[in-house]
Amino acid sequence: MSSEGGNQVKVWGGKGAGLYTMLQLGLPVPHFFIIPTFACHDYLNKGVSFFHEVVRPQVERGIQDIERRTGKGYGDPRAPLLVSVRSAAPVSMPGMMDTVLSVGINDQVREGLAAITGCPAFAWDCHRLFLEMMGETVLKIEKQEFEQIRGRSQPGWDKIVRGYQELIAERVRGTSFDGILEDPYKQLFCCVKAVCQSWRNERALRYRRIYKIPEDLSTAVVIQAMAFGNRGQNSGAGVVFTRNPASGERELVGEFLPACQGAELVGGAAIAMKPGWCPVEELPEACKELRSACAMLEGHFKQIQDVEFTIEEGRLYLLQTRDAKLTPLANLRFLADAVTEGLLSQREAAHRLQQLSEATLEHLLAGEMLEEGPETQVIAQGQGVAPKVATGKVVFSPKEAYDLASGGEDVILVRCTTSPNDILGIEKALGVLTSGGGITSHAAIICRELSKACVVGTAIDIDYQREQFIAPAGVRVRKGDLITVDGSTGKVFKGRVVARQTGIDPRLREWVLACRKVDGHRT
Amino acid sequence: MQIQFSEHEVAILRMLSVGGIAEEARMVGLLSGRRRLAGVDIPQVAGQLAEMGYTQRVPPQFWMITDKGRNCLRQYLQQEREGIRFLLWVLWEEFRELDLELKQVCSAWQIKGLGEDSVPNMHDDPDYDFAVIERLGEIDSRLRILFSRDRRLEREFQLLLEELRSALDRVEAGEFDFFTGATLSSYHTLWVELHEDLLHTLGLQRED
Numbered sequence: 001m002s003s004e005g006g007n008q009v010k011v012w013g014g015k016g017a018g019l020y021t022m023l024q025l026g027l028p029v030p031h032f033f034i035i036p037t038f039a040c041h042d043y044l045n046k047g048v049s050f051f052h053e054v055v056r057p058q059v060e061r062g063i064q065d066i067e068r069r070t071g072k073g074y075g076d077p078r079a080p081l082l083v084s085v086r087s088a089a090p091v092s093m094p095g096m097m098d099t100v101l102s103v104g105i106n107d108q109v110r111e112g113l114a115a116i117t118g119c120p121a122f123a124w125d126c127h128r129l130f131l132e133m134m135g136e137t138v139l140k141i142e143k144q145e146f147e148q149i150r151g152r153s154q155p156g157w158d159k160i161v162r163g164y165q166e167l168i169a170e171r172v173r174g175t176s177f178d179g180i181l182e183d184p185y186k187q188l189f190c191c192v193k194a195v196c197q198s199w200r201n202e203r204a205l206r207y208r209r210i211y212k213i214p215e216d217l218s219t220a221v222v223i224q225a226m227a228f229g230n231r232g233q234n235s236g237a238g239v240v241f242t243r244n245p246a247s248g249e250r251e252l253v254g255e256f257l258p259a260c261q262g263a264e265l266v267g268g269a270a271i272a273m274k275p276g277w278c279p280v281e282e283l284p285e286a287c288k289e290l291r292s293a294c295a296m297l298e299g300h301f302k303q304i305q306d307v308e309f310t311i312e313e314g315r316l317y318l319l320q321t322r323d324a325k326l327t328p329l330a331n332l333r334f335l336a337d338a339v340t341e342g343l344l345s346q347r348e349a350a351h352r353l354q355q356l357s358e359a360t361l362e363h364l365l366a367g368e369m370l371e372e373g374p375e376t377q378v379i380a381q382g383q384g385v386a387p388k389v390a391t392g393k394v395v396f397s398p399k400e401a402y403d404l405a406s407g408g409e410d411v412i413l414v415r416c417t418t419s420p421n422d423i424l425g426i427e428k429a430l431g432v433l434t435s436g437g438g439i440t441s442h443a444a445i446i447c448r449e450l451s452k453a454c455v456v457g458t459a460i461d462i463d464y465q466r467e468q469f470i471a472p473a474g475v476r477v478r479k480g481d482l483i484t485v486d487g488s489t490g491k492v493f494k495g496r497v498v499a500r501q502t503g504i505d506p507r508l509r510e511w512v513l514a515c516r517k518v519d520g521h522r523t
Numbered sequence: 524m525q526i527q528f529s530e531h532e533v534a535i536l537r538m539l540s541v542g543g544i545a546e547e548a549r550m551v552g553l554l555s556g557r558r559r560l561a562g563v564d565i566p567q568v569a570g571q572l573a574e575m576g577y578t579q580r581v582p583p584q585f586w587m588i589t590d591k592g593r594n595c596l597r598q599y600l601q602q603e604r605e606g607i608r609f610l611l612w613v614l615w616e617e618f619r620e621l622d623l624e625l626k627q628v629c630s631a632w633q634i635k636g637l638g639e640d641s642v643p644n645m646h647d648d649p650d651y652d653f654a655v656i657e658r659l660g661e662i663d664s665r666l667r668i669l670f671s672r673d674r675r676l677e678r679e680f681q682l683l684l685e686e687l688r689s690a691l692d693r694v695e696a697g698e699f700d701f702f703t704g705a706t707l708s709s710y711h712t713l714w715v716e717l718h719e720d721l722l723h724t725l726g727l728q729r730e731d
Contacts, residue, residue: 094650203657210656210697211649325648360645386634387641398543419729420715423542423705440626442715448633449705488641 011036013088013220018321025300027293030317031069032224033062037090040196041218051193059192059223060185066225074104075184077112081225082126085191087198088220091213092322098137098198100191101261102130102226104184117231124157125230129261131164134187138180138194139171188223195221227310227317229261234283234314237261242294242305245324248333252294258282261310286316297321302343304334328360336511350515361512379471379483380492382434382458385444387488390431390453391496394481396467398425405429412483414469416462418443418454426452431485433492435460435469453487460492526599530682531568534560536577536588536596541719544587549706556708557686597723604724607675611725614669614676621662621669622718628658629703629711646699656694659702659710663691683717 008017016034023029035055043051063074063083072081082104087097105113105127114123135141149163165181172178180186198204199219208215229237240254290309293316297305306324310317326334335352338344344352353361392410395401398421401413405428413429415422417437423446426432431453437443439456447454462469467479475494477483484493528536538553539545545553551565569586572578577592588596601608632655634641646652670676670684677684690710693701703711722729 092650206657206660206695207649207653210653210695212697325650327642328645328647356647360647384641387643420541420719421543421729424544424546427705440623440630442626442711442718445626445629445633445703445711446705448630449703449711 010090010217011038011220013037013090013222014092014322015086015088015320016220016222019222019224019319021300022297022318022321025296027296027318028289028316030225030227030319031066032222033058033065034088035059035192035196035221035223037218037220040199040221041216043193043196044199044218048193051189055192056189059188062223063188066223070225072225074188075106075109077108079116080104080109080113082109082113082130083188084222084224084226085188085195086222086224087195088222089199090217090220093204093207093213096198096204096207097201097219098195100130100133100137100195102126103134103187103191105130105187106182106184109184119232121157122228122231124161126226126228127161128157128164129230130187131161131168134180134191135164135168135171137198138190139168139177141167141171192221192223195219224319227319228312229257229310230259231312233258235259235310235312237310238308240290240294240307240309241324242298242307243324243330243334245304245306245326245330248304248326248330248337250337252291256311283311283314286311286314289316293318299343302338302348304330328356328364331356332364332508332512336508339511346515353512353515364512376497377473377475377494378491379473379475379477379494380433380455380458380460381472382455382490382492383439384487384490385432385439385454385456386448386452388431388451388453389484389486389488391482391484392430394469394477394479394483395425395429396462396464396479398422401425401429402427412485414460414462417441418447418456420446426450431455431487433458433460433483433485435462453485455485455487455490455492458490458492526595526602528596528599531560531563532572532577533596533599534682535565535569535572536592537716537720537723539578539586539588540593540596540723541715544581544585547584547586550586552706553708553712558689559682559685597726600720600724601726604679607673607679608724610673610676611721614672615721615725617669618666618721621665622714624658625662625711625714628655628662631655631658632702652699656702659691659694663687663710680717680720683713683720687713687717 008020012020012034019029019032035058039055039058043055066083067073067081070081072079074081074083082102084099084101085103086099089097110123110127113126114120117123132146135146136143145167146164149167150160153159153163168181172180177190180190196219207213229235236256236258237260238254238256240252242252243250244253294305294307297307301323304324304326305321307318308320310319335344335349339346339349390410390412392412393404394414395404395411396414398413401411402424404411411429412431412433413422413425414433416435418426418432418434418441420442422443426443426447427450429452432447434456435458437456441456444454444456460469460471468476470476471492477494482495484495484497534554534557538550547566550569554560554565569578572592573580576589577595579587579589581587604611633644635644635651636642644651666687667684670680686708687710690701690708690713694710700707701709703709705712
């Protein structure tokens, strides 16, 4: 998030601040309000009385405000307003905390929604989604229990929803959640509380412990009018990166699923990102609007954005924007391109470059590839264990590797398979070559840890007694012969092969070096 | 003949058994951080083992396990665990599956992608790292379930399981070297020792 958003992020969370910025930019965002981080913090520390005295009136006022702006009524079957209740932490903790969609639905509201939209299947789907998400988040019902009901129900959302309702009714009977199926406000308050509490769930605690995120930050809660991606084929949910997050190339990359809600998209195991393509070409108006929104967001945040959106009956709504997670290469490319495009000044870009760790930058600059020419001879091909290249004399025993290497020789240890038992030799050799073994073996793990060039699975025929191996290409290699192993491509060469710098294209390399010159202390 | 080793001696022999030979500094570095070995003079214990022919000091600064040391460690572990070897056979296949997963998880910690497309994990993506750490946590839980099937198993492997727990705790406290680090008692180092221990106890040879 940009520096101007720093304080907003602390109070409204990353998601909340992003929404606020999109609103200011005039982008299409469904109406929303936010329970700030400090209010959730106080609720978590002071308890339920604080919620009822302070948070609850805020929520009621916020809902009235959305009702006024949308002309809909929360819990009103004649013009139903459904909302999403989403966590918005001030630091990125993706997937750690909870969200509930389609809050404010009961049997009457569902019927109203079906009548107004003329689409009962859509209304049932909303009800089904709410019950699942609320059940898991608020009532801590295991996902599998819902799956079991889905598995044994007759076809049709109505049967499934009835099954869910029976399960939940049984679970809440005699508890403080009694009535949650019917009462939209009870649904809302319980969801807000549960989302606040998700700051303290076990995974979130573990995440914060690892990354030293202060415990007392707490989350904000965004309550937002629902945009329905599940209203049919002219609707859907998607995510889009404003540029390619792997290469940094200037092209939209994203995924769009028709007739579905965002939670089902981002909650999936993996999204198949398709580069060079507008995620919603089937809907030209929305696509045009999305392209323009992406450019605007990138211009504002001066960073590649990862944008979540929903299209409801052809109309675009933006639900979230955040700085995209980029590979170091994409980061570099963006910075260089942003200077050319006038998005960033050279000074700003150089400053941002500083934020990349020295090790990352070194890796990018030091990327190397072997210069294959007519004189080079590939004698074997295996699997590379780690992107590293080494040339050295062939030895066949760990002890010998140790002795020669201790005497200052560059050696490549050649073994049938690698084993942790060879660790002493591995430690001293520059590279390791094996006939068998796999890239995830214990020894491969140790090789990587010790930064060794290692190629496994080359099917070379090793004769320990004669101290030689015969490569599949028929070449005989004896102890003391020079070979080169490329742990990236898995190629093995006879003799020394010169490595050529290739990690990044020359233009980027020049640019980085120029930036580093300006930034004197890092040269 | 009954062989007797102390807990400290077993730890040293098992560690040396994995690598065959180790520099003294590495051996001390690997072992002295372990709770049950805190304050123990590792080279002195290795020296006592050398007097009995189980280890050997290799100038200038190495310790290696002798064939006798390796055989006696194997014999000792088999003799001590005679009553539970059948239990270990029962869990062996499951352990191997876990071992496979552990190796994948450790690789995922070190590199992203495999083969030509792999790049070193620069640990600049907390979410990626957290997901890998979670997978490690799951493997650790499943390992504990495996060994908690029988009290005797749990008791016998308590020390190694405790050490693994402590390495995982350190990873989860942000000390990432304790994931796959090769020169300290990382989770991977300890796992390989557990693997070695099981191989000895069951009289098997290492395959990788």
